[in-house]
Amino acid sequence: MQIHHRSRLATGGIVLALTAENPDDIWCIYNLLSEGDEIVVFTSRKVKKESPLVASVKQEVKKFNIKLLIEVGRQPSTPKNVQRITYASSQDDLQVSGKNIADNPFVKVCFARKIVTNMQIGQYHTAEIRLHSKITLKKAIWNSYYNEKLNEVTNVTNQAEQTFLVVDSGKASLYFILRYLTKEAFSLTYNIPNRKISNLRFSHHQKAIENFYKAIIKKLCEAVNFDVTRTIVITGPGFTKTSFYNYLKENSSKLGYEVLNKNLKSFILCDSTSSDRRAIGEVLRNQAFVSRIHDQHYIHHNRAIDTLKKRLEDNDETVAIGLEDVCKAVQLGAVDSILITEYLIRNGYTEQRKHIHHILEDAKRHGGKVYYLSDEHYSSEFLTNLTGVAALLRMSIEGIS
Incomplete structure (x- = not known):
């Protein structure tokens, strides 16, 4: 991942200008994006050129930057078929849908000819992020999870x-x-x-x-x-x-x-x-x-999954399944390690993501480890079937089954 610009906002958020250089970078951007973010990305649109002197319309494809807002929740005006963020691993392709929040440079009058595009403020558009795409991302919330993901892909030794x-x-x-x-x-x-x-x-x-x-x-x-x-x-x-x-x-x-x-x-x-x-x-x-x-990154994750499977097979009580039980174990300082899917973090609403972040940070403060498992990685399939989050405990806790 190449970082062209990075600045913190007074509200605690961040503005990043990035270029994806390999498939891991595309996946990282996928996990950085969440509802409420603003993104500037290069896209294309059909543009019509009309002339009052000649009864004809010329149509061509123009490429330009577009600024989209990934909306929070389902708005009444949101089309039912709009999926805000989708990822295709087979093509290393990331699609982002959102509401246009900036004037389009191709809606303008030039002498006697008017250049018209269907892109207007408030309309929805889907843009693609591929390898070597440059984007500008503005996030209102920036925490240690996002920071860790970004640091990992910018470390060349991890590639x-x-x-x-x-x-x-x-x-x-x-x-x-x-x-x-x-x-x-x-x-x-x-x-x-x-x-x-x-x-x-x-x-x-x-x-x-x-x-x-x-x-x-x-x-x-x-x-x-x-x-x-x-x-x-x-x-x-x-x-x-x-x-x-x-x-x-x-x-x-x-x-x-x-x-x-x-x-x-x-x-x-x-x-x-x-x-x-x-x-x-x-x-x-x-x-x-x-x-x-x-x-050794995925070796440690694989071992943690194997340990979880073994304890469940042995009916070992030093396991917590689900966000509620994991939260209780963290509060008691009983967590040795937490396994959580990135899907759970990425798809939660803002308040839910904040709640998950506080749980993970509390676990780290008590000496616990946190393993983030990619839902595109083979090792996360088992955890996905267990609500997406589990904890390996240092001791059994009454009331946690």
């Missing part, structure tokens, strides 16, 4: 990606593990005929496997940037992953993929029983692998 290649017979998927996202880079399926005793069948089987491996290597070379990615974990059930890794070592140079050959030391083999993204969780629970991870 190292871990990559997982999950391989099974005729199936391969590549995942980037960013700080907040588990992003699928590609997925391949390949028809491999059964191996038979006859030489002809065996030949077809071997040729299909070789073509499958070549397809993976080609996709791998196109998707991975070794200037950023430090570790590529090859995992999956059975022996396919080992067979592919051996083929990669022996043939990457012969096939002309020198960049892969030079970075073979970045590849790690690790066992798992799953052939989909669940394999990532299995690998991250492998202590032998954990010691080789460069960024």
Whole structure:
């Protein structure tokens, strides 16, 4: 994330001018935005040019900055189909809908010709925020949660990606593990005929496997940037992953993929029983692998989730589920750590977000840890089904079930 300008408001808010440089930055902006914010973003609109001398209308697309207010609550004038903030991880695309609160530069009179656009103050507009988009954000409320998120994405050392290649017979998927996202880079399926005793069948089987491996290597070379990615974990059930890794070592140079050959030391083999993204969780629970991870951010989150699952399975009473019980545990100084989804923080009303923030700050003052789990990250699925917030306690508390 590139920060061009940063200034605090007398009311305690902040004004930021930002440029998103990678998918994590888009996700960070998504979590910084909330109802009541003002945002200036580059957009486009169809513009009509009319002339009183000629009975014709010329229409073209103009690009300009627009200032939107993300409204608090559902207003009577708000169209029913307006979703204020939506995120698409597959396209690294963030859409923001709001009310136009500034004059549009294209509504003006120029000599005998009038340039007209449908954009007026009070009308709703949806703008897109993509990679390398520059925005200006004005937030009335700025707290430690927002500050922590911004500091994390502006720290270059936190941008190292871990990559997982999950391989099974005729199936391969590549995942980037960013700080907040588990992003699928590609997925391949390949028809491999059964191996038979006859030489002809065996030949077809071997040729299909070789073509499958070549397809993976080609996709791998196109998707991975070794200037950023430090570790590529090859995992999956059975022996396919080992067979592919051996083929990669022996043939990457012969096939002309020198960049892969030079970075073979970045590849790690690790066992798992799953052939989909669940394999990532299995690998991250492998202590032998954990010691080789460069960024421990999601390792700690994964361990906290595992501890929560274990205590629930054992009917351990040192767990609090839901905002009310977590708040009670915090007030008694009994919280060791809190796990909370960013969805819960992002989608609450202003007063609810303030209440959550006070709870988290009180927990930190009493020595507790807070883990924010991205709802786009595989490790948050379990917590989302438990109201979105839970606490691991130092002791059991009467009245908390």
